[in-house]
Structures are given as structure tokens and as C-alpha cells.
Amino acid sequence: MTLRQVPVLGHLIVQSQVAADLWRRDKGLGIGLLIVVALLVLFVAYPLLVVGAAPAVSDWVRGATTGRWRTTMGNTLFMALLSTLSSVTIGFLYAYAVTKVRIPGAAFFRLVPLLPLITPPFVSGLAFILLFGRRGLVTHQVLGLNTDIYGWHGLWLAQTVSFFPIAFLAISGVLRSINPNLERASQSLGAGGWTRFRTVVLPLATPGIAAASLLVAIAVLGDFGNPMLIAGRFRVLATEAYLQVSGWADLRMGAVLGLALLVPALVFFMLQRWLQGTSTARYVTVGGRGSRLEAEPAPPLVRWGLFAFCAFIAVFMLAKYVVILIGAFTPVWGVDFSFTLENFTRTLVRSGELWNSLRFAGLAALICAALSTVAAYLVVRIRIPFARELDLLALLPAAIPGTLLGIAYVLAFNTPPLALTGTGTIIVLSMVFMFLPVGYRICVATLQQLAPSIQESAADMGASGLRTFVDVILPLIATSFSAALVYCFVKAIGTLSAVIFLISHGTVVASASILNLAEQGYWGLAAALSTSLIFIAIAALAFARVAFGKRFALFDV
Amino acid sequence: MARTHAPRDGFTATDGGAHVELRGVSKRFGEALAVDDLTLDIEKGSFTTLLGPSGCGKTTTLRMLAGFFDPDEGDILVAGRSQKGIPPHRRNVSIVFQDYALFPHMTVRQNVGYGLKLRRLGRAEREDRVDRVLRMLGLQPYGGRHPHELSGGQQQRVALGRSIVMEPDVLLMDEPLSNLDAKLRVRVRAELKEIQRTLGITTVYVTHDQDEALSMSDRVAVLSDGRLQQVSDPWTLYHAPRNAFVADFVGHANFLPVQVERREGERTVVTVHGRSLVCHDPHGVGTSGAEAVAMIRPEWLEVVPAAGRDPQDDGSGRTFDGTVRTSTFLGSFARVWLDVDGLERPLVLDVSASSSTSLESGRPMTVRVPDGRPVVLAEAPSDVGAFGPDLPRRDAAQAVRATHGTTA
Incomplete structure (x- = not known):
């Protein structure tokens, strides 16, 4: 048995040979790789290690034995289960209606779930308070009820509406990948509509649905804004960790609670990756050639039933935005519904918070897109050492709840040489790495579609690796660069969970300010500031669409 | 017709399907007329091929036979019975797709047994029929495998097995060999024909490959632009084409x-x-x-x-x-x-x-x-080109220069 066959050591030996080879062949690429690796290690791996090492054994014991936190953990898992179940159910039905049944107005219904993906998630919480809260438009004004939305049921509603689009996106991708000829074949062998659905469509979609569930569960676990706004006394780990840090300055206990959140998130993340890999390997379509017949139109009852369902969801989603807009022009919600511009003048003109959000998110988006592109190029197209590890590291932040990332950054960058706490830099960095996975994935997908021969022919004509990247690859992946840019920007401008730990005097961002205003009951001001964020996000998307035309596709629906 | 051929591998010949008639069948997609007033008789137990270039309406015809859509005009009769309004899953017609459309989440056995299960056949009979078909197609060793673990040729057999196990009145095949490599295609052609003859299933086969059509069919129907050009046995088709299109397309x-x-x-x-x-x-x-x-x-x-030439000629x-x-x-x-x-x-x-x-x-x-x-x-x-069939491109270019006097 040679050294190369020893499990870990062998891998190290082989990879270091690859490294030496790369360095000898192309110094420019070598340096590029070093920079990417250094950034990922410093801002993803290192903070995680610091936060992992922060709590002492006694803190873990305290976390596990205190009844209140045990309840919180129970609550968190309960919400993850409940909200995931509802989100995936709605997401599946919605995706099935839009992609398979092709209900009337499918093109419109396809677009509606994209709104929550580009607007801050806590908008749901805010909107549902305005709609169904103690002074809610529907509950109080119209129905005259004295209900209370605060609590787990309010959170359930807000999270379902916020996160079902994730399930919708993932599942519609899966449904579209099912060869319609399979349904036709089953039909020809004697299967009626329901049998086809039960024996062909559902089994084939199951791995995809499972993967979508895990994605949603990760998002629910990490959700901070909604529980903060609408959960009332019902506490989940994300909010509890924040309260430990902000209320008691107990960073170590915050770390314990945050890590308790990371464990299930990481498990889901790995499971999701595995599921995605195996299902595509197994269910890959065989015998690719051949004309495909569209699936048979669904019976009218199914078609119109699903149409009604989608219409209800869409109205619900749009009502969310309408009520925020109304709220922004209303002096005192629930009491005085006259028209005013004062909310805008007071929040926008006076404060630098929106400006902070804009410049931090803009800078973060640029860095994130650049890093995504370079990292994806290195991983997909160059034979680099530790490619798998690098890939994992770039995707890992997708599994890290924002709350934990915030605490980790506070702990890791509090002392020299990297004393960044209190600066704008740390906020920008947290945004970059939080949203890196999506940008990176977009770039990887594009690069995998480019024929390697393009790059080889450039090399053949004498271009170095770096030169090839700049001259050939960059122009070809300009659209995925811009998609990464826009995605990071719209997400960063509304993010709350990590940023809330990192702001200080002078670096307060709009999302944190909205939370603050809502907690104090300044609904009009909170709505006005939210409206501004929503419009900036939509404007950014519209701008990219105009600038890049049809080629710009942020979400593949 | 039934049981005239010796059973093969214990697989008994079935009743040989049914007589199929297409009567003035037309099908429109928007403005385009895909099939135009097609009348065709398909004899019980015969192997009939619909031959034509892409877009000639052959696949549309096949799909109407399968019941995926009804003709706009005309009617299709199977065993004398109009098929109008009968959905595919209530027709005793089975189709083999060009891309096989095997269920990727089922094993070979489950794929082949799928239709029988839907017919609520008893377990014992189902297993028995699946076994016979697998044996006949040489797929026995692969019963437990999933489609992605099979070669293209094996996948093709599973698709065929899944259809013939149903003992359909009519077996439909939509270019089933086009995803196989050239050598295999020729071999499977012969096997397919042999199986069809053994079982005596009425078969309608769609292809754009004239070799396939000539070598396998009892009768070939040549289609162009949705219209039937000629229907006859392969020999007549080749030696006595009815019109220029057929003459040019076949051979x-x-x-x-x-x-x-x-x-x-x-x-x-x-x-x-x-x-x-x-x-x-x-x-x-x-x-x-x-x-x-x-x-x-x-x-x-x-x-x-040159030597044997008669100078007096x-x-x-x-x-x-x-x-x-x-x-x-x-x-x-x-x-x-x-x-x-x-x-x-x-x-x-x-x-x-x-x-x-x-x-x-x-x-x-x-x-x-x-x-x-x-x-x-x-x-x-109309579109032979100026230089006759299959002239190498280089010479075609030369000829263009020669005729047009251009110096390129």
C-alpha cells in the first residue's frame, strides 16, 4: 500500500502535487487562487471556528439544562417543521399549476412568487401586522375583531408566505425536468389522470420535493425578522440568541444558541446536496433524442381548482405589498387613515440609514459578484488543488443562519489585527459572504454550460489562464456576473439577521431601523422605509433587465 | 392469422391485433395542416411503415392512432370500431417512443409490468407474462435493474417489452431505432421484424429512414406535406414509384x-x-x-x-x-x-x-x-438540386463555377 492510498494523507499528497503543477504552469492563476482561498478561509472558516470555540463547557450545560432554552429549541424545530410543510405544500401545488397544468395566466402567476425573493423577508411580518394585527385593516377595521396575530400562528403565516417561493422555484425546476413522454407512455399503458400523477409524476418529483423542503427548512431556521416582529412572546433560537447578545451582552450564550441552530441547518444542507446529486444521477433522462409531446391538458375541475388556488395565493401576496404602501402614506395605522407624506419626509430626508443600506449593499454586491465569478472559474475550469473543499467552502454560508454569522463576526473581528467591529467594512463583508453561495452557484451553472473547447482554443493561441479569463470567459459570463450582482444587492439591502449584530452609531442600516420603528409602533415610518427598500430592489432588477435584456435571468422559471 | 407461426421461447402468438382503417383523416395545428385527408388501410397482423421527411405528418398520424389527439376530420377505426373520443388509456393500443420514455424510478420488471398492473391482473399471471416477455427479449438477467443501468439497446428492448406485454390491438413505434448506433440499428431491425412476425401484432412504424422502411415493412406508406404519396410493398415502391417525390425519397x-x-x-x-x-x-x-x-x-x-463495343452501334x-x-x-x-x-x-x-x-x-x-x-x-x-443526387460538394462548387462562368 502506497502513501497515496492512505485516505486523508493520500488526498493531501495528490492535491499538493496539483498545486505545485498549477504554480509551475501559471503563476497568475496561482495568485488568484491564493486570494480566493485566503478570503474564504478568513471570512467563512475562521469566524465559524472562533464561534465554535467560544462557549465553555459550562455554557453548553447551561444551554441544555435551562428550561426556557429547551422550550425555545422545541419552538424552533416546531416552526421549522410547520412552516416547511405548509411552504412546500403550497409551493408544490403552485408549481404544478404553473408548469404542468398551465392554468390561465400562468405567465403572471409565475412572476408573483418572485417578489418575496427580492424584497426583505420581514416585509411579510410587517404586512400581516398591518392586515391582521390588533389594529389590522382586515381584522379590526373590516371585521371588527379583537384578534391577536402575535404568536406562532402569525409567524407561521408570515414564514409560509415568505418562504413558499423557495419551494416553488425548486419544485418547478424539478417538474419541468420530467419528460412529458413518460406521462404519455403511462397513459398509453392504461393510466388515467390520477394514476399518472400518483405513479409517475409524484415518485419522480419526490427527491426534488425533499430537496426543496430542506432548502425551505434552512431558511425558516435562520429567519430572524419575522419572529422578531410578529412572534410576540413565542421565542425561537434566532431571536433568543439576539436577545442574549443585545440584552445581556452574553456573547457566549448567544454563540451556544446560534450553534444549536447551525447543527440542524448543516445537516439539512449536506442532506440537500446529497439528495440533489443522487437524484440527478439516477433519474437523468435516458435516450435524450426524440420529439416530446406536451402533457395532456388537465380536466377542467383540476385546472380551475388550481387556478382559484393560485389566484388566492397571488392576491394574498400582492395584498402584502399594497398594505405596506398604504401604511407608508398613513399617519396613524388603525386610527387615522388620512393621506400623508410625512412618513417619507421624516424617514428619508432626515436619515442616513437608507444611504448606508445603499452604499453597503452596492459595495457588497460588486465584491460578491467578482468573487463568485473568479471562484467559479477556478473550481469549474481550472485544475486546482482542493477543488471540492473550495466548492464546499463557497457554498457553506448558505447553511449558516444569519444570526450565527453575525455573532461569529463580532467574536472573530473584535481584536487586532482585524479589529473591524463598528466599521462599515464588517457589514459589507458579512453581506458578501452571506450571499456568496447563490452568486457562486449562478456562475458555476453558466460556466458548466460553456464548452471547454472555447477556453482550450484561447490557450492554444497562447493566452495565459488569467488572460483567457479576462478576454474570453468574462464576456461570456457577463450575464451571470450581473445576476450575481443584482441578487446580492437586493438581498443585502434588506438583510437583517447578521447585520443587526454589526451595526453601530453611524452605520445603522434601513432594515435595522425598520425593526426598531416597528417595535416602537411607528408603523407609518416603518412602512415608508420598507416601501423605499422594496422600490430600490425592484428598480435594481428592472434596471438589470433593461441593461441586459432577455439574457438576464435571475430566477429560472 | 393467429398462431400460424411457431411459438418462440414459449411465448405464444397472440390473436394478432386488429384491422385498422384511417378514413379521410385530417389534423391541423393552428394554420398548418399536419395531416391532409389521409386514407389508409392497415391489415391485421401486418407491419406498416409511415415513411417521410420530418414534418410530413407521420408522427402526428401515429399520435392520433395512440389517441393523444383526435383527428379534426375523418375517423380512425380499429377492428371496425370508431376511436373518436376514446382517451389513450382506454384504447388497446401501445406506443414505443423514440426516446423510450422508460420510467426511471422503476426497475425493468416494474416497467414491463406497469400496464398489466393497471389492468388489475393477478400477481401470478402478471409475473408470468412479464417473465415470458423478458425471456423473449433476452432481458431476464436485467429484471432488477433501473433504466439508467442499461445500454441504449437494452433500454430499447425494455420499451418494446413494455408495449408487447400488453398484447395490444395495434403496436405503434415512433422511430424506435434512431437513438441506436448504426451497427446495432441494423441488428435490432431484424430482431424487431422477427418478433413482430412471431407475435403477429398489427404494427405501425414511423421512420424517416428508407432502409428501415424497405427492410422491415410489409407495406410502406410514403407521406409528404401531410399527404399520402404512395402505399405499396417495398419492392414496388422502389421499382415503380408513383411520383417524383417517392422516387427521390426512396433510394x-x-x-x-x-x-x-x-x-x-x-x-x-x-x-x-x-x-x-x-x-x-x-x-x-x-x-x-x-x-x-x-x-x-x-x-x-x-x-x-470499350473493347467489346460494336462500331456499328x-x-x-x-x-x-x-x-x-x-x-x-x-x-x-x-x-x-x-x-x-x-x-x-x-x-x-x-x-x-x-x-x-x-x-x-x-x-x-x-x-x-x-x-x-x-x-x-x-x-x-422540385428540389433535386442542379447536379443530381449526392454529388460531392467540391464538385458541386466546381459545377456552379462552370455553369455561371464566375471565377471564385
């Missing part, structure tokens, strides 16, 4: 513009540049004095050896003198393009590889048209 052909001299029963004498040719006129299209086209297959032309007969423009060696024979004075296009002929004739470019060559071989057609095909 290779020279088309010579001719003047019809006179008719002599089955034969028609035509002239081309002073030579008279004795033609076959199976469809009676030649009228005296009219212009027509003589269709000559490349292998019908015979090379006249006045050329009134059936010979053409020309010079070899180019030739391609194709294994068992060589295809030659011969420039002949007065002919717009070169004559294309196949010369046996064992022949000692020199095929070098520029060599003179004389060819004879045997009496009774050329077929009289009303007109030439």
Missing part, C-alpha cells in the same frame, strides 16, 4: 427530361437527345407527344466495355457517352458521376467494385440503359 435516382413517343402496352418509348429509351410505365402517366421524365436508378445503368439505342467527372468508393460498389453531352446534369451510376473499369476523373465511359428499366414519371422532383 437514389437520375431524372432525365424526355419526350414521350408512343405507348406499347405496359411499355412506353421515349426519346432523349435522339436516343430512344424503352420505359416501364406502371402508372400510365405517359401520353404520346408529351414531355415527361424518365427515372433511372444508379444501379440500373450498365457500363459498356449507331447510338440509336440506349447508350450514353460521357466523361467521368468524379467518383466515390463505397465498399461493395463505387458511385460515378458521368458528364454527358446534352444532359443538364451528370448521370449517376453505381459500378460494382469488382469491375475493372477505370473511374479516374476525365476518363471516357459509355453506359447503357437496359430496356424496360426506366420508369416514366409526369415530372421531376
Whole structure:
């Protein structure tokens, strides 16, 4: 048995040979790789290690034995289960209606779930308070009820509406990948509509649905804004960790609670990756050639039933935005519904918070897109050492709840040489790495579609690796660069969970300010500031669409 | 029809399906007329091929037979019963898709047994029938595998097995061999035909491959632009095409513009540049004095050896003198393009590889048209191109320069 066959050591030996080879062949690429690796290690791996090492054994014991936190953990898992179940159910039905049944107005219904993906998630919480809260438009004004939305049921509603689009996106991708000829074949062998659905469509979609569930569960676990706004006394780990840090300055206990959140998130993340890999390997379509017949139109009852369902969801989603807009022009919600511009003048003109959000998110988006592109190029197209590890590291932040990332950054960058706490830099960095996975994935997908021969022919004509990247690859992946840019920007401008730990005097961002205003009951001001964020996000998307035309596709629906 | 053939591997022949009639069937997609007034009889137990280029309506016809959509006009009858309004899952018709459409989440056994399970057949009978089909197709060792663990040829068999296990009235196949490599395709062709003959299933087969159509079918229906051009057995299709489209689409052909001299029963004498040719006129299209086209297959032309040439031959007969423009060696024979004075296009002929004739470019060559071989057609095909079939591109370019006098 040679050294190369020893499990870990062998891998190290082989990879270091690859490294030496790369360095000898192309110094420019070598340096590029070093920079990417250094950034990922410093801002993803290192903070995680610091936060992992922060709590002492006694803190873990305290976390596990205190009844209140045990309840919180129970609550968190309960919400993850409940909200995931509802989100995936709605997401599946919605995706099935839009992609398979092709209900009337499918093109419109396809677009509606994209709104929550580009607007801050806590908008749901805010909107549902305005709609169904103690002074809610529907509950109080119209129905005259004295209900209370605060609590787990309010959170359930807000999270379902916020996160079902994730399930919708993932599942519609899966449904579209099912060869319609399979349904036709089953039909020809004697299967009626329901049998086809039960024996062909559902089994084939199951791995995809499972993967979508895990994605949603990760998002629910990490959700901070909604529980903060609408959960009332019902506490989940994300909010509890924040309260430990902000209320008691107990960073170590915050770390314990945050890590308790990371464990299930990481498990889901790995499971999701595995599921995605195996299902595509197994269910890959065989015998690719051949004309495909569209699936048979669904019976009218199914078609119109699903149409009604989608219409209800869409109205619900749009009502969310309408009520925020109304709220922004209303002096005192629930009491005085006259028209005013004062909310805008007071929040926008006076404060630098929106400006902070804009410049931090803009800078973060640029860095994130650049890093995504370079990292994806290195991983997909160059034979680099530790490619798998690098890939994992770039995707890992997708599994890290924002709350934990915030605490980790506070702990890791509090002392020299990297004393960044209190600066704008740390906020920008947290945004970059939080949203890196999506940008990176977009770039990887594009690069995998480019024929390697393009790059080889450039090399053949004498271009170095770096030169090839700049001259050939960059122009070809300009659209995925811009998609990464826009995605990071719209997400960063509304993010709350990590940023809330990192702001200080002078670096307060709009999302944190909205939370603050809502907690104090300044609904009009909170709505006005939210409206501004929503419009900036939509404007950014519209701008990219105009600038890049049809080629710009942020979400593949 | 039933049980006339010896059972193979214990698989008993079924009742041999049903008689299928298409009566004036039309199908429109938006503005486009995909199938135009198609009337066709498909005999019980026969292997019928719908042949044509892409977009000719053959797949649409097949899908109407499967019941995926109904004809806009006309009717389809299976065993005398109109199929209108009967959904696919209530028809005893089974289709093999071009991409096989195997259920990727099921094993080979589950794929093959799927339809029987839907028919609520007892477990024992189901297993028995699946076993017989797997044995017949040589798939027994793979029963537990999933489609992605099979080769293309095996996947193709599973798709076939899944259909024939249903003992359908009509078996439909939509270019089932096009995803196989060339060698395998030829082998599977023979096997497929053998299985069909053993079971005696009425089969409708769709392809754009003339070799497939000629080698497997009892009857071939040639379609173009949604219209039926000709339906006949393969031999007649090749030797007596009804029109220029069929002549051109099935096999290779020279088309010579001719003047019809006179008719002599089955034969028609035509002239081309002073030579008279004795033609076959199976469809009676030649009228005296009219212009027509003589269709000559490349292998019908015979090379006249220079040595054995009769100096007294006045050329009134059936010979053409020309010079070899180019030739391609194709294994068992060589295809030659011969420039002949007065002919717009070169004559294309196949010369046996064992022949000692020199095929070098520029060599003179004389060819004879045997009496009774050329077929009289009303007109030439519209899109043969200026240089006859299959002229190598290089020569085509040269010819363009020569005819147009351009210097490129």
C-alpha cells in the first residue's frame, strides 16, 4: 500500500502535487487562487471556528439544562417543521399549476412568487401586522375583531408566505425536468389522470420535493425578522440568541444558541446536496433524442381548482405589498387613515440609514459578484488543488443562519489585527459572504454550460489562464456576473439577521431601523422605509433587465 | 392469422391485433395542416411503415392512432370500431417512443409490468407474462435493474417489452431505432421484424429512414406535406414509384427530361437527345407527344466495355457517352458521376467494385440503359438540386463555377 492510498494523507499528497503543477504552469492563476482561498478561509472558516470555540463547557450545560432554552429549541424545530410543510405544500401545488397544468395566466402567476425573493423577508411580518394585527385593516377595521396575530400562528403565516417561493422555484425546476413522454407512455399503458400523477409524476418529483423542503427548512431556521416582529412572546433560537447578545451582552450564550441552530441547518444542507446529486444521477433522462409531446391538458375541475388556488395565493401576496404602501402614506395605522407624506419626509430626508443600506449593499454586491465569478472559474475550469473543499467552502454560508454569522463576526473581528467591529467594512463583508453561495452557484451553472473547447482554443493561441479569463470567459459570463450582482444587492439591502449584530452609531442600516420603528409602533415610518427598500430592489432588477435584456435571468422559471 | 407461426421461447402468438382503417383523416395545428385527408388501410397482423421527411405528418398520424389527439376530420377505426373520443388509456393500443420514455424510478420488471398492473391482473399471471416477455427479449438477467443501468439497446428492448406485454390491438413505434448506433440499428431491425412476425401484432412504424422502411415493412406508406404519396410493398415502391417525390425519397435516382413517343402496352418509348429509351410505365402517366421524365436508378445503368463495343452501334439505342467527372468508393460498389453531352446534369451510376473499369476523373465511359428499366414519371422532383443526387460538394462548387462562368 502506497502513501497515496492512505485516505486523508493520500488526498493531501495528490492535491499538493496539483498545486505545485498549477504554480509551475501559471503563476497568475496561482495568485488568484491564493486570494480566493485566503478570503474564504478568513471570512467563512475562521469566524465559524472562533464561534465554535467560544462557549465553555459550562455554557453548553447551561444551554441544555435551562428550561426556557429547551422550550425555545422545541419552538424552533416546531416552526421549522410547520412552516416547511405548509411552504412546500403550497409551493408544490403552485408549481404544478404553473408548469404542468398551465392554468390561465400562468405567465403572471409565475412572476408573483418572485417578489418575496427580492424584497426583505420581514416585509411579510410587517404586512400581516398591518392586515391582521390588533389594529389590522382586515381584522379590526373590516371585521371588527379583537384578534391577536402575535404568536406562532402569525409567524407561521408570515414564514409560509415568505418562504413558499423557495419551494416553488425548486419544485418547478424539478417538474419541468420530467419528460412529458413518460406521462404519455403511462397513459398509453392504461393510466388515467390520477394514476399518472400518483405513479409517475409524484415518485419522480419526490427527491426534488425533499430537496426543496430542506432548502425551505434552512431558511425558516435562520429567519430572524419575522419572529422578531410578529412572534410576540413565542421565542425561537434566532431571536433568543439576539436577545442574549443585545440584552445581556452574553456573547457566549448567544454563540451556544446560534450553534444549536447551525447543527440542524448543516445537516439539512449536506442532506440537500446529497439528495440533489443522487437524484440527478439516477433519474437523468435516458435516450435524450426524440420529439416530446406536451402533457395532456388537465380536466377542467383540476385546472380551475388550481387556478382559484393560485389566484388566492397571488392576491394574498400582492395584498402584502399594497398594505405596506398604504401604511407608508398613513399617519396613524388603525386610527387615522388620512393621506400623508410625512412618513417619507421624516424617514428619508432626515436619515442616513437608507444611504448606508445603499452604499453597503452596492459595495457588497460588486465584491460578491467578482468573487463568485473568479471562484467559479477556478473550481469549474481550472485544475486546482482542493477543488471540492473550495466548492464546499463557497457554498457553506448558505447553511449558516444569519444570526450565527453575525455573532461569529463580532467574536472573530473584535481584536487586532482585524479589529473591524463598528466599521462599515464588517457589514459589507458579512453581506458578501452571506450571499456568496447563490452568486457562486449562478456562475458555476453558466460556466458548466460553456464548452471547454472555447477556453482550450484561447490557450492554444497562447493566452495565459488569467488572460483567457479576462478576454474570453468574462464576456461570456457577463450575464451571470450581473445576476450575481443584482441578487446580492437586493438581498443585502434588506438583510437583517447578521447585520443587526454589526451595526453601530453611524452605520445603522434601513432594515435595522425598520425593526426598531416597528417595535416602537411607528408603523407609518416603518412602512415608508420598507416601501423605499422594496422600490430600490425592484428598480435594481428592472434596471438589470433593461441593461441586459432577455439574457438576464435571475430566477429560472 | 393467429398462431400460424411457431411459438418462440414459449411465448405464444397472440390473436394478432386488429384491422385498422384511417378514413379521410385530417389534423391541423393552428394554420398548418399536419395531416391532409389521409386514407389508409392497415391489415391485421401486418407491419406498416409511415415513411417521410420530418414534418410530413407521420408522427402526428401515429399520435392520433395512440389517441393523444383526435383527428379534426375523418375517423380512425380499429377492428371496425370508431376511436373518436376514446382517451389513450382506454384504447388497446401501445406506443414505443423514440426516446423510450422508460420510467426511471422503476426497475425493468416494474416497467414491463406497469400496464398489466393497471389492468388489475393477478400477481401470478402478471409475473408470468412479464417473465415470458423478458425471456423473449433476452432481458431476464436485467429484471432488477433501473433504466439508467442499461445500454441504449437494452433500454430499447425494455420499451418494446413494455408495449408487447400488453398484447395490444395495434403496436405503434415512433422511430424506435434512431437513438441506436448504426451497427446495432441494423441488428435490432431484424430482431424487431422477427418478433413482430412471431407475435403477429398489427404494427405501425414511423421512420424517416428508407432502409428501415424497405427492410422491415410489409407495406410502406410514403407521406409528404401531410399527404399520402404512395402505399405499396417495398419492392414496388422502389421499382415503380408513383411520383417524383417517392422516387427521390426512396433510394437514389437520375431524372432525365424526355419526350414521350408512343405507348406499347405496359411499355412506353421515349426519346432523349435522339436516343430512344424503352420505359416501364406502371402508372400510365405517359401520353404520346408529351414531355415527361424518365427515372433511372444508379444501379440500373450498365457500363459498356470499350473493347467489346460494336462500331456499328449507331447510338440509336440506349447508350450514353460521357466523361467521368468524379467518383466515390463505397465498399461493395463505387458511385460515378458521368458528364454527358446534352444532359443538364451528370448521370449517376453505381459500378460494382469488382469491375475493372477505370473511374479516374476525365476518363471516357459509355453506359447503357437496359430496356424496360426506366420508369416514366409526369415530372421531376422540385428540389433535386442542379447536379443530381449526392454529388460531392467540391464538385458541386466546381459545377456552379462552370455553369455561371464566375471565377471564385
